[in-house]
Amino acid sequence: MLKNMDELLELAKRRGKRRIAVAAAASRNILEGLKLAEDLVHPLLVGDPDTIKQYIDEIGLNAEIIGSRDMRESTYWALELVRKGEADLIMKGKVPTPDFLRAVLDKEKGLRTNRVLSHLTVLGVPRYHKLLFITDAGMNIRPDLEMKTKILRNAFEILFRLGYEQPKAAVLASIEQLHPDMPETLDAAALSKMADRGVFGNALVDGPLAFDLAISRESAEIKGVKSPVAGDADILLVHDVAAGNSLAKSMIYFGGAKAGGIILGAKAPVVLLSRADSPEQKLYSIAFALASL
């Protein structure tokens, strides 16, 4: 169990320095993010060699350059580095997100597995007693029950790798009662029961739980809800990406949370940063990817 982002960074450091392939790396913004993470990863930068050379000299980043002036080619080169074991994880550079993800999912040249790809956010919230994970706040728009099962499985797998013995997931809704007009409450019940039947291994799942019950033991007591997850959730499973996205961002902007995010389910962790991410968020995303190896 990790209490805060410093512990995640420590864990990432203990994994030892790994090689990260960057697709279309000729972006100052991206390279500055990698500079912050230079104790953690050694970058293999695929992209326009002149621009990359200029930026890394300016920034003072130590990296290898693999020249390629075509964005699509850069992406496939980076993917091949991972497939051949010459890189341990991959990061998106200047290539548009849909193109990048399409390449990652390519059956021959990508990093596809038989698992679904899903997004996992990690948040160090000052007012919570440990790290909090939200899934899926970045990739799957409106997952059905089968998809939620896979998303939850992806998340648990990573938490096990981070050293959690019995991760706890709360399936969020606005109420604790089951309501046929609220499919998220029915999905929550199904996922809870699957967990009881051992589908997720040594992990706990409870829901439907409103947000306050998931994270506050006091709220759970006032409402008389008994649950091994209430007040102590590690993972919050949201019912759609719009809900998850707002929730994670409110924690970052209003709750002062430190945050990072990665895509799970490919052959290697995928780091996919947004331009609006702070430099700190870039570091935490890379650390998260590394720690989950």
Place this chain on the structure above:
Amino acid sequence: MLKNMDELLELAKRRGKRRIAVAAAASRNILEGLKLAEDLVHPLLVGDPDTIKQYIDEIGLNAEIIGSRDMRESTYWALELVRKGEADLIMKGKVPTPDFLRAVLDKEKGLRTNRVLSHLTVLGVPRYHKLLFITDAGMNIRPDLEMKTKILRNAFEILFRLGYEQPKAAVLASIEQLHPDMPETLDAAALSKMADRGVFGNALVDGPLAFDLAISRESAEIKGVKSPVAGDADILLVHDVAAGNSLAKSMIYFGGAKAGGIILGAKAPVVLLSRADSPEQKLYSIAFALASL
């Protein structure tokens, strides 16, 4: 424009003391909430007279008691007080929420208008420069476009009454692009265009906007999105109750927000508190209802 909860309290006080009818008031918890608001409202307590008498003596609350030992009868009594103009607003006591709302919506004995009922949350978030309103985080499960129009109209009406000259609403999604697989982005575009056409009077609406763009000018600048709402939203319109509920609660529990909530669209504002609401939240909900008169 109100900067914080203290300003809302001030506004409520300037409205002058009003009479609040409480349906099934024999609850210590509810009466303690009313004690906090005794400068704002004079309570007309409908319910079991002996229990109420005992509690208000213990608490030191000055109130009128209207004896009724039946919960259903208490509710209709309280509604009648409002209908006859003997009370200015109504609050739910111990009666279950669905029963209470059914009575409020009763065509003959309730407070029904031709408007829809919707929930509006007010939040004083330390990290935001003014009050933030979320709708609908408590009542309408998954509104369609027509319903969203009505919910937004309810919210604007209240903000106009609170003294806002040009309230700004952000329609939330996870992205700023329009995406056919994300109906919330299409609804957002429609609502924005309706506002351009004057449907909401002197109010601004923009969307789809991700949460960070709605509340952070810096994020909007980084992403190059120009919008009169971005970074300065008063109202966040969410696409369903599960999203709104988690979002409001994350602001309260992790963002240190002071919060209150009321139901709009009836003949008088309706205060409907949850057991897990803090005493402060109870006061703010009553003040919000009063200020919106």
